[in-house]
Amino acid sequence: MAAMRKIASIPFLEGESAVLHVSEEEILPSGEFVTVTDKNIVEFFAPADSNRMLKMPPGETAKAWTSVEKILNFALSLSLGRDGMMLGFGGGVVCDVTAFAASIYMRGCRLVLVPTTLLSMVDAAIGGKTGINFGGSKNILGTFYPANEVRICPKLLRTLPDWEYKSGLAEVIKHAMLEPKKYGLLDILLSRREAILSRDSRILNRIIPAAAKIKADIVSADLREQGRRAYLNLGHTFGHALEGATNFIRWSHGEAVAWGIKKALDLGERMGITNPDWAKFSRRLFSEYGFDDVNLEVESSKLKEAMIHDKKKQGGELRFILMRDAGEVTVEKVNQFDLDSVLEIRNG
Numbered sequence: 001m002a003a004m005r006k007i008a009s010i011p012f013l014e015g016e017s018a019v020l021h022v023s024e025e026e027i028l029p030s031g032e033f034v035t036v037t038d039k040n041i042v043e044f045f046a047p048a049d050s051n052r053m054l055k056m057p058p059g060e061t062a063k064a065w066t067s068v069e070k071i072l073n074f075a076l077s078l079s080l081g082r083d084g085m086m087l088g089f090g091g092g093v094v095c096d097v098t099a100f101a102a103s104i105y106m107r108g109c110r111l112v113l114v115p116t117t118l119l120s121m122v123d124a125a126i127g128g129k130t131g132i133n134f135g136g137s138k139n140i141l142g143t144f145y146p147a148n149e150v151r152i153c154p155k156l157l158r159t160l161p162d163w164e165y166k167s168g169l170a171e172v173i174k175h176a177m178l179e180p181k182k183y184g185l186l187d188i189l190l191s192r193r194e195a196i197l198s199r200d201s202r203i204l205n206r207i208i209p210a211a212a213k214i215k216a217d218i219v220s221a222d223l224r225e226q227g228r229r230a231y232l233n234l235g236h237t238f239g240h241a242l243e244g245a246t247n248f249i250r251w252s253h254g255e256a257v258a259w260g261i262k263k264a265l266d267l268g269e270r271m272g273i274t275n276p277d278w279a280k281f282s283r284r285l286f287s288e289y290g291f292d293d294v295n296l297e298v299e300s301s302k303l304k305e306a307m308i309h310d311k312k313k314q315g316g317e318l319r320f321i322l323m324r325d326a327g328e329v330t331v332e333k334v335n336q337f338d339l340d341s342v343l344e345i346r347n348g
């Protein structure tokens with residue numbers, strides 16, 4: 001790799017590190033690689049050497065087996081060797097699908113990710129989970145395959161639509177709730193709201209590495225999600241149900257997760273598990289970043305069905321990730337009555 005100006009280096013999993021860059025010009029690695037990206041990103045950034053670049057259609061539909069086949073065929077057609085490199089240059093979709101293809105190409109080739117959305121900088125590109133959607137289920141095929149390097153350049157976010165930026169902010173808030181004392185992230189969220197919402201580059205240079213580090217710390221202690229890594233799914237049982245019930249179009253992932261975390265706080269409070277002061281504080285934090293209570297435009301009973309279906313598919317009981325207090329997480333069995341109550345389903 002070429003020498004680069006780094007303003008922070010975040011080593012975490014063995015052989016994997018995330019590097020925060022100051023310059024867009026230096027964001028691509030040197031050497032022989034094939035780039036996977038999407039059509040929107042090429043419009044803004046046009047990575048070098050278009051002969052070695054595969055453009056996917058933007059959006060979740062590209063997280064499919066057909067994309068993996070295309071990437072593998074493309075790499076073979078360019079005679080990419082096992083010591084060659086795949087470069088995923090894009091949001092979470094590009095990162096997930098490129099990483100999956102890299103993990104199976106010649107039993108695993110080198111992988112560098114350059115995330116271009118806030119969500120992928122602090123979440124999808126970090127921690128080695130790869131995946132595609134298959135048979136109608138999200139992320140049902142995948143591997144654990146950490147990138148050799150994740151190259152982060154916050155300046156790439158200036159072209160990101162507001163809806164996508166806000167989606168990433170929900171994950172940043174979630175990371176701050178899970179680790180409120182680490183890297184000053186919660187304090188920055190509380191004190192620099194305007195600068196964060198206006199994407200001030202000095203603030204982005206602080207919140208992105210902090211949020212990415214929090215994820216890296218959690219994952220490095222539990223790569224294969226035997227324990228603590230599952231806490232990163234706070235609010236996701238509710239959130240996935242909302243996304244699924246609205247065909248992944250109406251609500252962004254971040255909006256669905258923010259709503260889901262608020263529901264998890266309601267549930268925890270109702271069950272006497274969550275400290276009401278923490279619940280109130282967290283709800284207000286989401287609301288300050290524009291995640292207000294909204295009409296979901298979906299029946300609560302449908303959401304409940306989706307959640308139960310999801311849990312059954314995972315072979316599990318109705319267990320939810322709940323918070324006791326700031327930074328304190330627990331996994332609890334939940335009864336139907338409490339769930340109905342927070343979803344405002346009236347029985348009888």
Ligand SMILES: NC(=O)c1ccc[n+]([C@@H]2O[C@H](COP(=O)([O-])OP(=O)(O)OC[C@H]3O[C@@H](n4cnc5c(N)ncnc54)[C@H](O)[C@@H]3O)[C@@H](O)[C@H]2O)c1
Nearest residue numbers: 040058059091092093116117119120123124129156159160
């Ligand atoms: N592997 C993991 O641990 C993990 C964690 C969280 C989410 N994910 C996955 O990430 C995916 C969502 O990722 P996402 O939110 O980044 O969505 P995305 O990759 O679909 O990107 C969102 C949109 O923004 C466009 N875009 C990307 N960067 C841009 C830029 N800099 N300027 C302008 N437009 C840009 C894309 O073309 C796309 O249309 C989901 O599939 C989710 O399952 C994976």
